Amino acid sequence: MKAELIVNRYYEIGDVDDRLYSSFAEHIGRVVYEGIYEPGHPEADDMGFRQDVIRMVKQLNIPNVRYPGGNFLSVYDWEDGIGPKSERPVKLNSAWNSIETNQVGIDEFQEWAKRAGASVMMGVNLGTRGVEDACNCLEYCNGTSRTHYADLRRKNGFKEPFGIKTWCLGNEMGGIGQPCRKTPEEYGRLAAETAKMMKRIDPEIELVACGSSHRNMPRFGEWELTVLYHTYPFVDFLSIHQYYEKGSRSTEDYLAKSVDMNRYIKSVAAMCDTIREIKGLDKQMNLSFDEWNVLGKGIKQDGKGVYAPPLFECSYTFEDALVVGCMMITLQNNCDRVKIACLAQLVNAIAPFVTEKKGKLWKQTIFAPFFYSSLFGRGKTLLPIVECDCYSTKEHYNIPYLETSVIHRETEKELVVFAVNRSLAESMELEPVFEHFEGCRLIEQIELYSDDLAETNNADKERVMPNIVSAEQSIILKKHSWNMLRFQY
The missing domain is CATH 2.60.40.1180 (Golgi alpha-mannosidase II)
Incomplete structure (x- = not known):
């Protein structure tokens, strides 16, 4: 079989944003606990972070990590994860039915990100909490004045603000299994008001509004248009998520899933442009594809009420790696609209590498396409x-x-x-x-x-x-x- 590839220097799609090679660290399974954080491990540093994981993140050249969720975000009280560790509550992670010790919160995660050479993409809980809580979290992280939450950060040992630039306004708020699920109208109004308040506190931040959980959602399209109608002037990105799995389909169909992904991106971009014209605005709404991957066989989703359960862990096949490679190519070919993309997740749960408790780490089959794309896929896409x-x-x-x-x-x-x-x-x-x-x-x-x-x-x-x-x-x-x-x- 022969194939011809024609490339012209002047036919550019766009610049690849470094954040196209971002990742995602949710409080789910062993991503945080026994993944990035394992006190007592031979490679643990002074804060309990696994240095072998930090080296791997640097090797992958990951610029940006979304945190702390995910479905977990919709049940999370960020104040549980700050201050003296001995005073932090142990709670049920009701999103994933597991134990959350709160030994890692934003205090620790922003320090881990610095050590890993990455920035934090922070989420605010618009499920069980809301506007005021989001503003308080932003003030704690980025506040410079002598105000309550900025002073609380200083009291906890962080004199300088964290300077987190990119913030997610909830997670999959229309998702069928999402805690405190919203209608498009409910979420659109809530996200718009939250965005306005947050940008009053810090006008320099970027905000990401939730799109559909995936392309096959019952209200896909209606959700995007309604949410954008309310939020377009106040946010900078619309998020999209998509996972593919082999299931019972043929290999030929599985390898073609990136074509579906391409259509998904094009259709959401068109919806963004529709609202831009309706509103008469100049700003282009870009996309944050902040959850994407393939789902391997045999994953477990119930934490059974224990600490660091092996949720969403699988052995990826070579076939899965080919699909990930195709998906990465699709993101590169849509870099004019997709500016952020987060491979979900970073470690252990549907991730490119796996840690053994008290042991070594190893690479999944999907590691190589992401690794080489991150190292050599920065520049202009032709x-x-x-x-x-x-x-x-x-x-x-x-x-x-x-x-x-x-x-x-x-x-x-x-x-x-x-x-x-x-x-x-x-x-x-x-x-x-x-x-x-x-x-x-x-x-x-x-x-x-x-x-x-x-x-x-x-x-x-x-x-x-x-x-x-x-x-x-x-x-x-x-x-x-x-x-x-x-x-x-």
């Missing part, structure tokens, strides 16, 4: 013009076998091509045509491939790992493989 064979399935029509994005790293004089060959039977010979790039030559090809689509990694052996492909005259993408190709000009 429009990929693709000529290749297509296929159709029960769920999808006319799906190209080649899924690809092209990043122009101008400072490095590089073009980076991310490519997935969806064919289950044939290798693909790729013929790139780079217009207005003189002397472009291939300098590296990294390949993620396994003969077995069901292959997994575990603590004992990481079987699915990237390989360097020897440079040949022709560029070959193996059947069902993910690839990164670096060209220099």
Whole structure:
């Protein structure tokens, strides 16, 4: 099979925001406790943070981490997680039916983020709490005046404000399982009033309003248009979330899910533009895709009332890694509207790497596509013009076998091509045509491939790992493989 890729230097989609490679750390399962925080671990630092996890976050070059949820956000009292640890209450995490010790709160998490070289994307509870609580949390984190909550932060040992820039106005407030679920009208009004109050306290912050929990929600579309009608002048982003899973569908359909993702992004962006025209505003509403991933098999969602239960933990397959690679490519190709994207989650729960209690960490199959995208996928996304064979399935029509994005790293004089060959039977010979790039030559090809689509990694052996492909005259993408190709000009 042959495929032609045409790229023109002047056909740009947009700049890739560094925050496209963000992550998410919710108080769920073992993400926080036994994930980033494990006092007594051989690698624990003076605050109980696992330094091996911090090194991994730095290796992934994650710029931004959303916190503290997730469904947990809708039941969380942020004041439970500040001040002396001995005085913090142990509570039921009713979102996930587990024990919350509150030994990690915003005091600790903002310090962890500094040590990991990341910024915090903070959420406020618009479920069980509301406007006043959101404003108090903002004052505590960012306040500079001699006021109650800013002084409380100082009393707790933090003289300087945390300076958190990006804030989420609740989480999935229309979600079917969301605590204190709202109608579009209820949430739109609440989010607008919260946004106005928060920007009075700190005009420099960015605010993210909740979109639908996923594209198949019963009120998808109606939710976006109603919420945007109320919030458009006051917020900076609309959030979208999406997880895909294999289930009973074919591999061909599973690998085509990124096409659904692309349509989802385009449709929500169109809704944003519709409200902009109705309101007569100039501001473009951008998107925060702040939960995305695939769901592996056998995940558990009930914490059974215990501390740090293994919720949402799974062994990702090589097939899952291909889908993650396709989803990452889709985000890059929509970087003109998607400015923030958070791979959910950071560690242990549906995550790119896993920690063993009192032990080591290991990489899931999905690690490599995210890692290489984060390292080499920053710059300008160019429009990929693709000529290749297509296929159709029960769920999808006319799906190209080649899924690809092209990043122009101008400072490095590089073009980076991310490519997935969806064919289950044939290798693909790729013929790139780079217009207005003189002397472009291939300098590296990294390949993620396994003969077995069901292959997994575990603590004992990481079987699915990237390989360097020897440079040949022709560029070959193996059947069902993910690839990164670096060209220099």
